Amino acid sequence: MQLAGVETRILESAILQIIPQSVLRISTLKNPKSNIRIPKFPISLPTNYTFMSRKDLYESPDYYLADELLSDEHKLIRASVRDWVKKEVSPIIEDYAQRAEFPKHLIKGLGEIGAFGPTIPVEYGGAGLDYMAYGIIMQEIERGDSGIRSTASVQGSLVMYPIYAYGSEEQKHKYLPKLATGELMGCFGLTEPDHGSDPGGMTTNFKDKGDHYLLNGAKMWISNSPFAGIAIVWAKDESGKIRGLIVERGMEGFTTPETHNKWSLRASATGELVFDNVKVPKENLLPNVAGLKGPLGCLNQARYGIAWGALGAAMDCYDTALRYSKERRQFGKPIGGFQLQQKKLAEMITEITKGQLLVWRLGTLKNENRATPAQISMSKRNSVITALNIAREARQILGGMGITGEYPIMRHMMNLESVITYEGTHDIHLLITGLDITGEEAFK
Numbered sequence: 041m042q043l044a045g046v047e048t049r050i051l052e053s054a055i056l057q058i059i060p061q062s063v064l065r066i067s068t069l070k071n072p073k074s075n076i077r078i079p080k081f082p083i084s085l086p087t088n089y090t091f092m093s094r095k096d097l098y099e100s101p102d103y104y105l106a107d108e109l110l111s112d113e114h115k116l117i118r119a120s121v122r123d124w125v126k127k128e129v130s131p132i133i134e135d136y137a138q139r140a141e142f143p144k145h146l147i148k149g150l151g152e153i154g155a156f157g158p159t160i161p162v163e164y165g166g167a168g169l170d171y172m173a174y175g176i177i178m179q180e181i182e183r184g185d186s187g188i189r190s191t192a193s194v195q196g197s198l199v200m201y202p203i204y205a206y207g208s209e210e211q212k213h214k215y216l217p218k219l220a221t222g223e224l225m226g227c228f229g230l231t232e233p234d235h236g237s238d239p240g241g242m243t244t245n246f247k248d249k250g251d252h253y254l255l256n257g258a259k260m261w262i263s264n265s266p267f268a269g270i271a272i273v274w275a276k277d278e279s280g281k282i283r284g285l286i287v288e289r290g291m292e293g294f295t296t297p298e299t300h301n302k303w304s305l306r307a308s309a310t311g312e313l314v315f316d317n318v319k320v321p322k323e324n325l326l327p328n329v330a331g332l333k334g335p336l337g338c339l340n341q342a343r344y345g346i347a348w349g350a351l352g353a354a355m356d357c358y359d360t361a362l363r364y365s366k367e368r369r370q371f372g373k374p375i376g377g378f379q380l381q382q383k384k385l386a387e388m389i390t391e392i393t394k395g396q397l398l399v400w401r402l403g404t405l406k407n408e409n410r411a412t413p414a415q416i417s418m419s420k421r422n423s424v425i426t427a428l429n430i431a432r433e434a435r436q437i438l439g440g441m442g443i444t445g446e447y448p449i450m451r452h453m454m455n456l457e458s459v460i461t462y463e464g465t466h467d468i469h470l471l472i473t474g475l476d477i478t479g480e481e482a483f484k
């Protein structure tokens with residue numbers, strides 16, 4: 041959405057009336073103009089190529105007028121996050137992805153737009169928003185890049201949420217306000233080299249040594265681990281029960297080697313967590329949860345955000361392909377005039393529309409605290425496969441241009457290969473639905 045100066049001021053004053061600035065830090069509304077992306081390498085272009093990719097012209101599709109299902113507050117939040125993504129993410133993300141580097145300078149802005157712990161109450165530094173707002177924020181950020189959304193998801197759903205839901209009052213006050221602004225970043229350690237889809241088999245463990253716990257083991261595929269200041273680590277106690285520990289960077293024996301050579305989520309930092317006789321103070325144990333339901337409760341929060349987020353990536357691919365199909369001419373007419381390309385585009389908008397209605401309904405159920413984990417699984421699975429299929433089709437519509445970094449499609453496609461695997465694989469979510477409808481477990 042492009043806004044003129046006056047419209048911006050109206051929007052700004054309207055949003056201030058609805059949400060106190062301390063809650064949603066909206067300083068980014070002040071400059072709604074998108075930056076222009078300049079290609080980094082000379083390429084030979086078709087004569088009628090219009091350099092549409094230099095500017096982020098994104099407009100979200102709304103075929104079934106689903107916007108009418110959103111409140112004015114939700115639409116204002118979406119406008120402010122979209123403007124931030126256009127200004128801060130779109131102009132730089134391709135370069136960072138090509139260099140396989142996380143754009144750390146975005147952390148402050150993510151905190152300012154309320155992307156870290158949107159649903160955490162204001163008294164702990166969160167934005168105190170509802171789940172619909174949380175979904176919308178994730179959708180807008182992932183429209184920019186799944187890696188940036190991953191950073192926000194991990195911080196909000198996998199680090200702040202467990203501290204908020206399972207932590208002591210002291211832990212909440214100590215960590216949450218700093219995590220909300222991004223002054224402190226966190227990561228979430230569940231997956232191990234030998235236990236991915238089956239986290240209950242984990243071997244990372246800790247022993248009670250009287251005045252501290254002694255932690256040993258290793259986690260892998262951990263988003264944000266290379267730069268995080270704290271890690272929420274799931275480990276077994278001496279009785280084999282899974283507990284959550286807050287492990288801080290600098291504790292002796294704790295290291296976070298980075299994972300290199302990824303073809304996916306290249307603008308997100310991924311690494312390991314290695315614990316070699318790490319002494320963890322007893323006050324760093326999350327006191328209010330034990331068992332697998334601890335980490336699964338966090339994953340539920342994050343999967344909900346992914347259900348919205350992946351649709352953002354799908355919409356960006358669709359928007360790019362539709363725009364291109366109207367401009368690119370072959371055989372004397374726009375390629376959007378050929379039936380084969382129309383089939384692709386028509387199927388894309390159909391799937392996006394179905395996904396939009398599904399996540400909207402999920403959002404209302406989540407706000408009423410009625411969304412089941414199985415419903416969240418269904419939505420996460422549906423949105424991600426929808427996005428991946430749309431990315432693949434959209435890339436073809438762009439022909440050769442589709443493989444370049446001038447357009448976001450190939451980056452989205454590669455990112456989505458991680459999104460379809462993490463937070464429960466495509467297969468595992470299908471098995472969750474299967475179990476839910478038949479009552480028969482097919483995991484083992």
Ligand SMILES: Cc1cc2nc3c(=O)[nH]c(=O)nc-3n(C[C@H](O)[C@H](O)[C@H](O)COP(=O)(O)OP(=O)(O)OC[C@H]3O[C@@H](n4cnc5c(N)ncnc54)[C@H](O)[C@@H]3O)c2cc1C
Nearest residue numbers: 228229230231236237261262263458461462463465467483
């Ligand atoms: C970029 C990235 C970031 C990540 N970030 C984090 C993070 O921050 N924190 C964290 O803890 N983890 C993280 N993960 C790990 C992620 O959650 C796991 O990769 C995921 O759970 C799958 O585990 P796995 O890779 O070991 O695959 P496996 O579990 O080995 O699965 C391999 C294949 O077998 C299938 N399979 C497994 N079990 C069954 C079954 N019972 N029936 C049928 N098929 C089955 C799977 O569907 C999959 O296709 C991340 C992963 C990636 C790629």
